[in-house]
Amino acid sequence: MSNSTATPYVSAAMLYANTDFTKLTWFELQWVGFYLWIDNPSVATGLMSFLLHELVYFGRCIPFLIMDEIPYFHKWKLQPDKAPTRQEKWECTKHVLFSHFTIEGPAIWLFHPTAEMVGLTTWQVPLPSWSTVLPQVFLFMVFEDMFHYCAHRFLHWGPMYKNVHKIHHKYSAPFGLAAEYAHPAEVFILGLGTIAGPFLYCAITGELHIFSMYVWIFCRLLQAIDSHSGYDFPWSLRHFVPFWSGAEHHDFHHMAFVNNFSTSFRWCDYLLGTDDKYREYRAKIDAAKKTGMTRSQLAEYEKKIAEEAEKEGARAEKEVEEYTFSGKPKAVAAQ
Numbered sequence: 001m002s003n004s005t006a007t008p009y010v011s012a013a014m015l016y017a018n019t020d021f022t023k024l025t026w027f028e029l030q031w032v033g034f035y036l037w038i039d040n041p042s043v044a045t046g047l048m049s050f051l052l053h054e055l056v057y058f059g060r061c062i063p064f065l066i067m068d069e070i071p072y073f074h075k076w077k078l079q080p081d082k083a084p085t086r087q088e089k090w091e092c093t094k095h096v097l098f099s100h101f102t103i104e105g106p107a108i109w110l111f112h113p114t115a116e117m118v119g120l121t122t123w124q125v126p127l128p129s130w131s132t133v134l135p136q137v138f139l140f141m142v143f144e145d146m147f148h149y150c151a152h153r154f155l156h157w158g159p160m161y162k163n164v165h166k167i168h169h170k171y172s173a174p175f176g177l178a179a180e181y182a183h184p185a186e187v188f189i190l191g192l193g194t195i196a197g198p199f200l201y202c203a204i205t206g207e208l209h210i211f212s213m214y215v216w217i218f219c220r221l222l223q224a225i226d227s228h229s230g231y232d233f234p235w236s237l238r239h240f241v242p243f244w245s246g247a248e249h250h251d252f253h254h255m256a257f258v259n260n261f262s263t264s265f266r267w268c269d270y271l272l273g274t275d276d277k278y279r280e281y282r283a284k285i286d287a288a289k290k291t292g293m294t295r296s297q298l299a300e301y302e303k304k305i306a307e308e309a310e311k312e313g314a315r316a317e318k319e320v321e322e323y324t325f326s327g328k329p330k331a332v333a334a335q
C-alpha cells in the first residue's frame with residue numbers, strides 16, 4: 001500500500017538517530033531501551049500492551065484473592081453469604097485467560113498499525129508530562145462511562161442479553177477476576193468504549209502519545225476490577241468522591257439485575273433514572289441504621305431486603321430473556 005500512513009519497518013536505532021539521550025529521564029531511557037531491544041516498533045507496542053494488560057489485570061486481582069482467605073476482611077464484603085468457591089474462581093480465571101490469548105491478544109497485536117493510522121505517537125520520546133496526561137485520562141474516563149452506559153443498556157435488550165451479556169451475569173455476587181468474564185462480542189463492544197475515546201481525541205487534536213493511553217488503560221483496569229471486587233472498604237474511593245461508582249454501585253447491578261449501568265461515575269444512572277431501585281434499597285438500609293438496630297439485626301435486615309431485590313431481579317431477567325427481536329414477549333408475539 002503505497003499511500004499507507006503506517007511506519008514501514010526501520011530499525012529502532014534509526015528511529016532514535018536524532019534523539020539527545022542526555023535530556024531523557026530514567027523512565028524515558030527504559031522506554032527507548034525497550035523499543036531498541038525489540039527492534040520492531042509494531043511488535044514492541046503489541047508486546048508492551050499485552051503485558052501491561054496481563055500484569056495489571058491479574059496483579060490487581062491478587063490482593064482480593066488474598067483477602068478472600070483472611071476472615072478479618074470479610075466484614076467489608078457486600079454479599080458476605082455468597083463467597084465464590086476456589087473452583088469457581090479457577091473456572092473464571094481459565095475463561096478470562098482463554099479470552100485474553102485468543103481475542104484480546106490478537107486485537108492488541110493490531111493495535112500499533114491502527115494507532116499509527118490515527119496518528120498516535122508510540123516509540124517517540126520525550127513522553128508527555130503529567131499535566132498533559134491526567135486531563136486526557138479524565139476525558140477518556142468520562143467518554144468511556146457514557147459509552148459504556150449506552151452499550152450496557154443495549155446489552156440488556158432481550159436478544160443481546162440472551163446471546164451475549166448473560167455470561168457476564170453468571171455471578172450475582174461478583175469478584176475481581178470476573179471483571180472480564182464475558183462473551184467475546186461483549187469484550188469487543190465494551191472494549192470499543194475504552195479505545196474509541198483516545199482514538200477520537202487523537203483524530204481531532206492530532207496529538208496523543210500512547211503513554212497517555214497506557215495510563216488510561218491502567219486506571220480503567222483498576223476501576224473494572226475494583227467495581228467487581230465485591231468489597232466496599234471505608235477507604236474505597238466512593239466514600240471520598242460521591243459521584244464515583246465503585247463496587248457498591250456495580251454490585252447492586254449484578255445482585256438485582258436492574259439499575260446501575262455505568263462504570264466509573266454515578267451521574268448517567270442518576271440523570272436517566274436508572275438508579276431508582278438502587279436508591280430505594282440504600283434508603284431502606286439507611287433508615288434501618290437510624291432505628292438503633294443491633295449489628296446482627298441490621299445484618300439480618302440487609303440480607304432480607306437483598307434477597308427481595310434479587311428475587312425481583314430474577315423476575316426481570318426472565319422477562320428480558322423472553323423478549324424477541326420484535327421487542328415483545330414470545331407469548332404476545334406469537335398471537
Ligand SMILES: [Zn+2]
Pocket residue numbers: 152156165169253
Ligand atoms: Zn449487565
Ligand SMILES: [Zn+2]
Pocket residue numbers: 168174179228250254
Ligand atoms: Zn459487571
